Amino acid sequence: MTRKLSRRDMLAGTAVALGATALGAKVADADAADAVAAAQDAAVTVPADPTKLQGLPTSPLGARSPFVKPVRGPQTGLTVGSSLTPLQDLTGPITPADLHFERHHAGIPVIDPAKHRLMIHGLVDRDVILTLDELKRFPQVTRTYFIECSGNGRNAFRDPKPDMTAQKVAGMVSTSEWTGVPLSTLFREVGVKPEATWFLAEGGDACMMTRSVPIAKAWDDALIAWAQNGEPLRPAQGYPLRLVLPGWEGNINVKWLRRLELGTRPWRTRWETSKYTDPLPGGKAREFTFENDVKSVITTPSHPGRLSGRGWHPVQGLAWSGRGRVTRVEVSADGGKSWQDAEFMGIALPKAAVRFQWMFEWKGGEHLLLSRATDEAGYVQPTRAALLEARGAGTDYHFNQIVGWNVARDGGVTFHGAT
């Protein structure tokens, strides 16, 4: 676990970042930031009896309890790379926006929303360029969807190790409530020519990320999202606009979206040829493997947690599918010899994560806890051995193998990936 930055570090870092980008915008209200820092620092002093002492005043931004310290990781300091959601520290289906996993190919751009534009052009009746304010004049929807990097689980697939955490095993998945304009509304607005079959989505970051999308996804459930969990997108999630293609691999949900071009074939960009293609046995590779298949991971208990004592414990985790709703999650406490149905802790929405739970009475023995999810399209989570058989050890994306946790007699929990 990396050291958590102090508030002073964070403020200093922000000042440097703003200065370096010569943004010219006002630095965030320093008084408000100081007030947040003071409130958090004050909260560290814990009175012996909180009922006998006035509590803290209101504050401009809510901070987590000083006892709750979830962090993304690893923090590499690099602009190209990823930082994973601490799944083991969270509950419910929604990921707090500040803990949504990150994956960037050229860092996080600082974009002035007043200057940002979305251009739609190509095989349309009317080319359009929209400001953010204009985009928000279209009718909008709010939907809950997961976004998962298609590289999620690569380490656990290639080289499973007992000391891996849920964060390291599967932390490149997060679920948010997204608000935005259905792409179908915008495509109706511009008038799509009949010969258009694909569109190119381009981001406004320093690599101008580009991915090709079959146009049917636009008529199905694609969104141009400007908000996440009740507020504008976080910069790391594409502020001010991102494409949300529900259920499809993270990379194609282009962040900092600035351009959509309609055409007759895919553009075969670097991110859909050199990367994000899946080698197959027989000297071939699959291309345009969009959907993330059904998957689950137990997050409680998980390493480095432990069972606190004999008796009943909830076994909980997350399950999701890019092909629709998760219809069933089974849990095994004997390494897959027998399976029991888990219950859903909430409502299973299509292409959104759902938390599952199975009550486990631990009598002090050794156990191997596994979870296995099924979706409404009829897919069942495969074992690692089945994935190896179908795709080979050199497969590079879409790792949805069954994983789990070994429980030792002392209650210790370690990762098990060799299913």
Add this chain to the structure above:
Amino acid sequence: MKRALFLVALAACGGEAADRSTAAVAAADASYPAVREYDRGHFRIGATPTKAQLVAWNTDIGPEGAELPEGRGSAREGAQVFAQQCAACHGAEGQGLEPLYPLLISRDPRGEGFDFASDPKIPRSIGNYWPHATTLYDYIRRAMPLYTPGSLSADETYAVVAYLLAANKVIPDTATLDATALRAVQMPARDKFVPDDRSPTRP
């Protein structure tokens, strides 16, 4: 939904369903009864982009290379550009520093059969994995060099593309590339990619 997925499949296969888009709209409307009256019309929101905006933004280059700009550069000139602009991250021999700075140059014998599924350690390079040479031009122009993206001239970009293709033994060391020559380059991996055939019984 099923209809929409079917259309995805058609589009992915390049099938000849005429008027796909109209059919897709109808399918979407039929499967989504909440399509409101206003969704069938136009809001007339937004401006028409100027020619200058379109030219400035529409810089992508497709696999046919129709959009490639004027200019030319030789593999020899490209070696200089590579040494100055690329080698600091990708290594003097294009060996890369994975995973941050990808390997660019390799014709490792283990990769010649495209058997990358057998072992993640077989290096995937421009020479043995990239299906289209045009993608190199598009990517370098939009994203490279990492800290000064978009700073190479068209001539420098053609040159460094030529160098990378020559170093990967796709074109001769003596080659010079312009739009016509780059369009004609045949990549060793051009026929290696197949449509997604996953199913409930085939992960």
